Amino acid sequence: MSQKKAREVRRVKATPTSSKAAGHSRLLVAAGAVVVAALVGAGVLATRNTGPAQAVQVQTASSSVVSISGTDPISGKPISLADYAGKPVVLNVWASWCPGCRAEAIDLRTFVARHPEVQTIGIDQRDTKGDAGGFYRQFGWTHPSIFDPDGSIAASLGLQGLPTTYFLDRNHRVVTQIVGATNLAGFEKGLQAALAGA
Numbered sequence: 001m002s003q004k005k006a007r008e009v010r011r012v013k014a015t016p017t018s019s020k021a022a023g024h025s026r027l028l029v030a031a032g033a034v035v036v037a038a039l040v041g042a043g044v045l046a047t048r049n050t051g052p053a054q055a056v057q058v059q060t061a062s063s064s065v066v067s068i069s070g071t072d073p074i075s076g077k078p079i080s081l082a083d084y085a086g087k088p089v090v091l092n093v094w095a096s097w098c099p100g101c102r103a104e105a106i107d108l109r110t111f112v113a114r115h116p117e118v119q120t121i122g123i124d125q126r127d128t129k130g131d132a133g134g135f136y137r138q139f140g141w142t143h144p145s146i147f148d149p150d151g152s153i154a155a156s157l158g159l160q161g162l163p164t165t166y167f168l169d170r171n172h173r174v175v176t177q178i179v180g181a182t183n184l185a186g187f188e189k190g191l192q193a194a195l196a197g198a
Contacts, residue, residue: 070146073132084119089168093123096131098162100181105139111187125154167194
């Protein structure tokens with residue numbers, strides 16, 4: 001065999017065939033999928049049985065008066081915290097696509113019905129008006145919301161995740177907050193903290 005032919009044979013052996021390369025790519029994709037599935041499963045197991053999110057006292061934001069306004073995605077009416085001066089306010093940041101928001105929606109509706117002395121206002125973040133309307137109908141909500149399609153209002157509150165509920169005293173300072181889905185007891189505990197701080 002000539003040296004030229006021998007070099008050619010070595011080059012062909014050293015270069016993987018396209019079918020080998022494709023098989024290698026498929027193997028990498030499959031391995032990546034297994035890793036992602038394992039991480040998701042671990043996250044589900046880690047959060048299982050941890051219960052609803054609890055109220056956390058707010059230290060840094062408590063001196064800041066919250067002043068927000070906007071338009072209700074359901075009624076189209078203007079909504080402003082200034083309209084509820086002297087009244088405790090519960091701000092619930094939500095979205096129709098948020099699983100945690102759905103999980104707490106019925107308890108929030110019950111909480112609102114039990115506390116007419118408090119003004120509950122939703123902040124509908126990064127949503128559409130049509131989806132917001134469907135959410136309201138599905139869960140029987142009646143309290144107003146402020147439409148926040150770009151998330152700027154929620155960001156001004158220092159949002160850390162959805163859902164988040166802020167409990168404001170009568171001066172509209174944030175006293176406590178709940179990051180994550182909670183239940184009726186969690187809403188009640190947050191309100192008590194806000195009333196104690198009023």
